[in-house]
Amino acid sequence: MKFIHRLFYYGIGLTIGIFAVKFFLNKKGTPSFDYLPNARVLKNIRIKNRLFSSEANQQMQQFNVDTAVISEILRTGDVDFSHSKIKVDSCKIYTIDGVVKEKNIQLVIKNCDSTAIIDKVIVE
Numbered sequence: 001m002k003f004i005h006r007l008f009y010y011g012i013g014l015t016i017g018i019f020a021v022k023f024f025l026n027k028k029g030t031p032s033f034d035y036l037p038n039a040r041v042l043k044n045i046r047i048k049n050r051l052f053s054s055e056a057n058q059q060m061q062q063f064n065v066d067t068a069v070i071s072e073i074l075r076t077g078d079v080d081f082s083h084s085k086i087k088v089d090s091c092k093i094y095t096i097d098g099v100v101k102e103k104n105i106q107l108v109i110k111n112c113d114s115t116a117i118i119d120k121v122i123v124e
Contacts (some may be wrong), residue, residue, distance in 0.1 A: 041079045042092060042122070045109060046071075048116040056118045063123040065105065070118065073098030073105055 034043045050070075052060070060066070077098030081083040091112040098105050108120035 009033075037081070038079045041111075042074055042077065042096070043117045045094070045096075045111055046074050048111070049115065051115055051117045052119060053119050056121050059121040063103075063121065065103075065121055065123065069100045069105065070107065070121075072100050073107060077107070093119075 034040055060070075073096060077096040080095040080097055083095040091110040093113055094109050096107045096109060098107070104124040106120075106122040106124070107118060108122075110117040110119055
């Protein structure tokens with residue numbers, strides 16, 4: 001069989017395979033690709049019960065930040081791994097940067113086993 005024929009059959013099989021995988025993944029209900037480190041951390045924090053420290057509550061009132069803004073940052077923010085402390089035994093501490101309504105907001109979150117404690121809210 002000539003190379004061009006093999007390439008043609010390979011292309012047909014590849015196309016059928018792509019459509020099959022796309023069909024099954026859409027049917028399964030996997031709307032997002034959360035396998036990169038940033039997405040995994042944000043998803044892990046989003047699914048946990050969120051608590052706010054007294055300092056975070058004061059800062060949220062001072063800068064007029066509500067929980068909807070916090071949720072938006074936890075969906076679209078970037079985890080700053082260079083300022084995070086992830087090599088601890090108890091609760092890992094993550095620094096998350098985000099921009100909402102023209103405000104640069106930084107969250108410091110303690111990510112424990114069953115809860116995520118928002119420790120600081122810094123608005124720049």
